[in-house]
């Protein structure tokens with residue numbers, strides 16, 4: 001097996017990709033912001049299964065952070081990330097500096113209406129423009145056959161699917177299930193912000209997801225009743241502050257009254273200062 005390479009420039013990525021393409025190899029791509037955990041690992045494993053070569057990017061993208069968000073303290077650990085990638089058999093890590101991705105004078109953006117204004121878009125109005133712009137750039141740099149995204153960020157996955165369709169990008173988007181800690185908390189690089197008391201309190205998210213799944217399983221079909229029950233459960237945790245709990249149509253991210261078809265039930269909740277997200281999908 002080839003040893004893992006880490007490169008910092010677009011030119012180096014392109015050179016390697018060209019070589020692989022000349023050998024007729026397929027390429028899988030996993031974009032990340034680093035501080036990797038088993039959630040990211042599951043995407044890389046899937047890519048490894050399905051593609052001849054796997055590229056992971058590690059880039060904390062300033063454009064997707066709002067002014068008062070956690071860009072400056074976002075956790076980073078390239079050594080540990082490299083070990084995880086190596087253990088899975090990732091072939092290439094692209095770890096650019098901000099200047100490599102956004103050269104002086106940068107002023108082109110990829111933006112979207114509709115899907116990006118709901119859910120997380122309400123409290124993070126510029127977030128998805130940053131995501132779409134950086135993911136488009138990364139797609140142009142890596143030119144993968146397949147790219148892997150987690151259902152953990154369900155709205156992001158829907159936005160990327162839409163972008164690829166609308167802009168005729170010839171890349172298959174693969175959605176992967178949410179990986180959780182043993183006690184249920186969805187794995188996230190941001191869990192590291194939680195102190196021990198907050199870490200316990202954060203369990204209210206996955207508990208509420210399970211409650212929602214149970215209620216739908218028992219036949220609940222009114223969005224309002226479901227959302228109220230979930231909000232009530234969240235409010236039993238004093239450290240939790242709800243940003244939103246909503247049920248939306250999976251493709252359009254628009255609110256639904258009835259839980260029918262392909263529905264995403266998603267929430268964002270602050271535990272102390274840390275904003276956590278979780279969700280489940282319904283197909284009825």
Ligand code: AMP
Nearest residue numbers: 032033034039149150152153178179187
């Ligand atoms: P991030 O580094 O947070 O930008 O995440 C990079 C990719 O990993 C995104 O596609 C996320 O949806 C995915 N991801 C993050 N956490 C998880 C998780 N717990 N389970 C599955 N995928 C995840």
